[in-house]
Amino acid sequence: MKGFADRVNSVEEYYFSAKLREVNQLIAEGKPIINLGIGSPDLAPDKKVIxxxxxxxxxxxxxxxxxxxxxxxxxxxxxxxxAREYGVSLDPTKEILPMMGSKEGIMHLSMTFLNPGDEVLIPNPGYPTYTSVTNLLGAKAIYYGIDLGKAGRPNLEELENQDLSRVKLMWINYPHMPTGAPGSRPVLQELVVFAKKHGIILLHDNPYSHILTKEPISILSIPGAKEVAMELNSLSKVFNMPGWRVGMLVGREDWISKVLKVKSKMDSGMFLGIQKGAIAALNLGESWFSDLGSTYQSRRKLVWKLADKLNLSYDTNAAGLFVWCKVPDGRSAVELVDELLYERNIFITPGKIFGSEGESYVRFSLCMPEFKILEAINRIK
Structure with a gap:
C-alpha cells in the first residue's frame, strides 16, 4: 500500500453522511428522533410516475x-x-443533457471546465458540494457573500475589487440553499453582465424553483444568458424523486457536447424505467405544483412556530424547501443543535456546514409531516 491520492485529504466526508449515522444509531437505541435536518422529500411521486x-x-x-x-x-x-414553466426554448437534441442527479452534474461540469489552479466563485453560505468538488479537482474556491435583504444578490462591488483573472466558473443558486433567498430577474441580469465582463461561466443550480416561489425562473430566460450560463435542474425536490437520481443540464450546444464527453466516461446511461417515470413527472399539470405548494406552506407555518418558541429569527419572504433561522446574539448555533438532538430528540442542521457566514444560523427542513412538526413544537418547553 503506497498511500491514498492527495485529493482525499482535500475534502471531508459529507456532513449528512456522517451525522445521519449518529442519528440512525440514536433511533436504533429507541430515541424518538424527529429529523428536520435533511431535505429528502417524504412525499411520494405521483401515481403516474410509479x-x-x-x-x-x-x-x-x-x-x-x-x-x-x-x-x-x-x-x-x-x-x-x-418552454412551459420558464418560457425558455431549447433544442432537445443539442441543448439538453439528462443527468443521473444534479449533484453528479456538479462534478461533470467542474471536470469539464476546471484545471488545477483555476478559481471558482462560490456563495457563502452555500451548498458544500461546490467547494468539495472544486477542491477535489485542485482548483481554488473563492467565496462571495450574498445580501439577504436584496433577494440574495451577490456582493458584486466587492468582487469587482478583486483579481478575477483566474476565475473560470461562478456557482449561483436561486432559490438559494440554505437561506431561501429567492433571487430575481434584476439580480440574474446583473450576473449575466458581470460574467460577460470578466469571461466567467455562470452555473445556475436550480432545483427549488417550484417550491414556495412566486414565479419559477431559469437564468436562460434572461436575454443574453445562454452566451455565458448553463443551468442544472432536478426532479428530486419538486417531483419527490430524490432517490431516482434524475437531473438535467441545459445550455449552449458546444458546452453541452464537452460535458457529454466527460459524462460518457463515468456512467452507462439511466435505466429506461426511471426515464419513463421522469417523463410522466415532467408532464404533470399545474395542480401538482399547487398541491405541493399548499403542503409545504402549511408545514412552513408550523416550522415558523417552532422557530418562534426557540427565539429564532427568519425571513417570511424566503423560498425553497428550508427555513433558515438566526440564533439570538450570544447563543451558539452548534450548542442549540446538540441541545435539541440530545435533550429533545429533534435533529436540525447547523448553519456552519454551509460556510463561515452560516455560523450564527440553523436550518430546518420541511420534509416532515405536520403531525411530526407539531410534536417537535410540543417538545419545546
Whole structure:
C-alpha cells in the first residue's frame, strides 16, 4: 500500500453522511428522533410516475444499456417543461443533457471546465458540494457573500475589487440553499453582465424553483444568458424523486457536447424505467405544483412556530424547501443543535456546514409531516 491520492485529504466526508449515522444509531437505541435536518422529500411521486416505472420494468426489453444522452422522449419532455414553466426554448437534441442527479452534474461540469489552479466563485453560505468538488479537482474556491435583504444578490462591488483573472466558473443558486433567498430577474441580469465582463461561466443550480416561489425562473430566460450560463435542474425536490437520481443540464450546444464527453466516461446511461417515470413527472399539470405548494406552506407555518418558541429569527419572504433561522446574539448555533438532538430528540442542521457566514444560523427542513412538526413544537418547553 503506497498511500491514498492527495485529493482525499482535500475534502471531508459529507456532513449528512456522517451525522445521519449518529442519528440512525440514536433511533436504533429507541430515541424518538424527529429529523428536520435533511431535505429528502417524504412525499411520494405521483401515481403516474410509479406506474410508468412499473410498466417499463415489466417489459423484458427494458433492461439493457441506455443512451448516455437519455432517450429522445425524455429530452423532448425536458424541453417542453422548460418552454412551459420558464418560457425558455431549447433544442432537445443539442441543448439538453439528462443527468443521473444534479449533484453528479456538479462534478461533470467542474471536470469539464476546471484545471488545477483555476478559481471558482462560490456563495457563502452555500451548498458544500461546490467547494468539495472544486477542491477535489485542485482548483481554488473563492467565496462571495450574498445580501439577504436584496433577494440574495451577490456582493458584486466587492468582487469587482478583486483579481478575477483566474476565475473560470461562478456557482449561483436561486432559490438559494440554505437561506431561501429567492433571487430575481434584476439580480440574474446583473450576473449575466458581470460574467460577460470578466469571461466567467455562470452555473445556475436550480432545483427549488417550484417550491414556495412566486414565479419559477431559469437564468436562460434572461436575454443574453445562454452566451455565458448553463443551468442544472432536478426532479428530486419538486417531483419527490430524490432517490431516482434524475437531473438535467441545459445550455449552449458546444458546452453541452464537452460535458457529454466527460459524462460518457463515468456512467452507462439511466435505466429506461426511471426515464419513463421522469417523463410522466415532467408532464404533470399545474395542480401538482399547487398541491405541493399548499403542503409545504402549511408545514412552513408550523416550522415558523417552532422557530418562534426557540427565539429564532427568519425571513417570511424566503423560498425553497428550508427555513433558515438566526440564533439570538450570544447563543451558539452548534450548542442549540446538540441541545435539541440530545435533550429533545429533534435533529436540525447547523448553519456552519454551509460556510463561515452560516455560523450564527440553523436550518430546518420541511420534509416532515405536520403531525411530526407539531410534536417537535410540543417538545419545546
Amino acid at each position: 406506474d410508468a416505472l412499473k410498466s417499463t420494468a415489466d417489459n423484458q426489453q427494458s433492461h439493457g444499456y441506455q443512451s448516455y444522452q437519455g432517450i429522445a422522449e425524455l429530452r423532448t419532455s425536458m424541453g417542453n417543461f422548460y
